[in-house]
Amino acid sequence: MASPALSAPLPCGPAALPTERLTLVVAGHVDHGKSTIVGRLLADTGSLPQGKLDQIRELCARTARPFEYAFLLDALKDEQAQGITIDSARIFFRSDRRQYVIIDAPGHVEFLKNMVSGAARAEAALLVIDAEEGIRENSRRHGFLLALLGIRQLAVLVNKMDLVGFDQVTFDRIAREYRGFLSRIGVEPVAFIPVSGTGGDNLIGASLGMPWYHGPSVLEALDGFRPSLPEPERPFRMPVQSVFKFTEQGDDRRIVAGTIETGTVRIGDEVVFHPSGKRGRVRSIEAFNRAPQPSASAGAATGFTLEEQIFVARGEIAALAGEPAPMVASRLSASVFWLGKRPLAPGRDYVLKLGTARVGARLEEVHRIIDATDLEVSEGKPWVGRHEVADCVIALRSPIALDPVDQFAATSRFVLLDGYEISGGGVIRGVAEEDARRPPRLVVVEESESDFGADAAALELWLDANGTTVYRFAGRQYPARLAAAAEALLEPGVVVLLSVSANARAELEPLASAMIAQGVEVQWVPRPQ
Numbered sequence: 001m002a003s004p005a006l007s008a009p010l011p012c013g014p015a016a017l018p019t020e021r022l023t024l025v026v027a028g029h030v031d032h033g034k035s036t037i038v039g040r041l042l043a044d045t046g047s048l049p050q051g052k053l054d055q056i057r058e059l060c061a062r063t064a065r066p067f068e069y070a071f072l073l074d075a076l077k078d079e080q081a082q083g084i085t086i087d088s089a090r091i092f093f094r095s096d097r098r099q100y101v102i103i104d105a106p107g108h109v110e111f112l113k114n115m116v117s118g119a120a121r122a123e124a125a126l127l128v129i130d131a132e133e134g135i136r137e138n139s140r141r142h143g144f145l146l147a148l149l150g151i152r153q154l155a156v157l158v159n160k161m162d163l164v165g166f167d168q169v170t171f172d173r174i175a176r177e178y179r180g181f182l183s184r185i186g187v188e189p190v191a192f193i194p195v196s197g198t199g200g201d202n203l204i205g206a207s208l209g210m211p212w213y214h215g216p217s218v219l220e221a222l223d224g225f226r227p228s229l230p231e232p233e234r235p236f237r238m239p240v241q242s243v244f245k246f247t248e249q250g251d252d253r254r255i256v257a258g259t260i261e262t263g264t265v266r267i268g269d270e271v272v273f274h275p276s277g278k279r280g281r282v283r284s285i286e287a288f289n290r291a292p293q294p295s296a297s298a299g300a301a302t303g304f305t306l307e308e309q310i311f312v313a314r315g316e317i318a319a320l321a322g323e324p325a326p327m328v329a330s331r332l333s334a335s336v337f338w339l340g341k342r343p344l345a346p347g348r349d350y351v352l353k354l355g356t357a358r359v360g361a362r363l364e365e366v367h368r369i370i371d372a373t374d375l376e377v378s379e380g381k382p383w384v385g386r387h388e389v390a391d392c393v394i395a396l397r398s399p400i401a402l403d404p405v406d407q408f409a410a411t412s413r414f415v416l417l418d419g420y421e422i423s424g425g426g427v428i429r430g431v432a433e434e435d436a437r438r439p440p441r442l443v444v445v446e447e448s449e450s451d452f453g454a455d456a457a458a459l460e461l462w463l464d465a466n467g468t469t470v471y472r473f474a475g476r477q478y479p480a481r482l483a484a485a486a487e488a489l490l491e492p493g494v495v496v497l498l499s500v501s502a503n504a505r506a507e508l509e510p511l512a513s514a515m516i517a518q519g520v521e522v523q524w525v526p527r528p529q
């Protein structure tokens with residue numbers, strides 16, 4: 001996918017811009033015409049800076065080169081090259097309906113990086129296939145990658161129709177074959193469109209050369225896509241990007257900053273950070289260059305301060321108390337798309353990046369391998385080769401917070417680094433069996449009066465040695481109060497030990513029932529008679 005120049009932010013034409021936006025990726029085998037189609041869409045929708053097209057035409061004439069729409073992108077990129085970070089690289093064009101942002105994805109790696117970082121997440125895709133050359137391996141791989149990352153809005157453009165005499169039979173054959181491939185991976189494109197990037201056929205209007213085609217133009221198909229809605233109603237998720245101190249007012253508050261993936265946070269909400277389980281109540285919500293807000297929702301880059309002084313680190317995921325929590329795990333079932341020159345193999349050290357977390361990772365088991373080009377499935381191979389997709393188990397050096405892909409796409413996508421290079425990416429399917437966290441447990445230990453606390457202390461030592469997070473309370477005087485306080489600590493995998501006198505059971509019974517109703521395992525350890 002070594003298309004030139006899909007990387008400069010371009011100014012749009014003078015008319016007032018529609019405010020709705022949709023982020024688009026253009027994929028396909030090299031030379032199948034991606035840049036040409038994008039260049040032509042920019043020109044035909046009037047999205048180019050004034051005079052740009054003529055300037056390029058003149059330049060081509062002067063240097064005796066044939067004019068190429070793809071040069072437009074090169075030229076615009078060169079012009080904008082200074083002072084522009086690659087991360088902000090976008091190309092804009094517009095229809096009457098909305099603005100389109102084409103994300104910079106000259107290759108698989110950039111695409112994965114963009115999809116995972118969230119800086120430029122594609123909501124829809126155009127997949128370009130050369131009518132003369134037909135479906136190539138990358139046509140299939142890119143389709144597979146789009147499906148894996150959950151990009152379901154797709155239009156397939158069969159390009160260079162002029163080179164096959166605008167022949168309907170050729171188009172139908174390619175469309176049928178590629179539709180068959182996509183349906184096996186569960187993708188239903190909105191349209192197959194015969195186009196010519198150089199001639200502009202069926203890009204923004206109908207084509208004289210192809211009267212047999214009655215479907216939408218490319219622009220019509222694009223306008224039919226739905227922008228993915230921000231998700232303010234869903235449970236709150238904000239990967240912590242950074243934590244910094246307020247300096248202006250000389251106080252010691254900390255701002256916890258990040259981009260909200262889903263949900264809404266309001267002043268007064270109780271936030272729980274995963275995997276640490278730390279909690280705090282939101283005191284204020286801050287935004288750059290804006291007055292403090294009462295709330296912030298999905299899509300916002302924001303920060304909040306907390307009433308409590310707690311230390312949270314980059315990489316944790318902030319969720320809200322009372323809403324479904326993310327999972328915390330160190331063994332993951334995942335689907336991985338591998339791009340590295342060296343195979344993904346057991347025994348080697350990798351780094352997994354998910355949200356803002358970064359953690360050492362190893363391949364533990366390979367369940368099956370799918371060849372992304374022919375969808376052949378093989379089992380029994382312990383390593384994953386370049387361009388293969390594997391359903392596998394990944395073991396992490398320490399647990400991180402995450403979600404399965406069928407529930408929260410954003411907090412399920414990850415990339416894998418081999419050394420310093422992004423060498424693969426994928427999605428979390430779930431937590432690998434053995435690691436599924438036990439529900440929180442409250443263990444009430446009836447102690448002897450003569451050696452109050454000794455039994456729970458012994459239990460604590462043992463649990464601690466087995467890697468369980470355990471808290472111990474001694475409650476001879478106020479067991480109910482301590483149990484209520486302990487509730488705040490009851491996160492998945494955590495054990496709270498409560499030492500009580502033999503007669504405390506009746507007092508604790510109602511509280512214990514309420515905890516059981518919330519999914520806490522409550523165990524009584526009676527004193528031996």
Ligand code: GDP
Binds near residue numbers: 028029030199
């Ligand atoms: P990319 O690598 O996919 O971005 O491909 P380009 O846009 O750079 O196009 C590769 C070559 O195909 C260029 O020489 C284009 O002029 C040519 N090309 C692109 N679209 C068409 C088309 O519709 N018809 C013809 N005849 N050539 C095309």
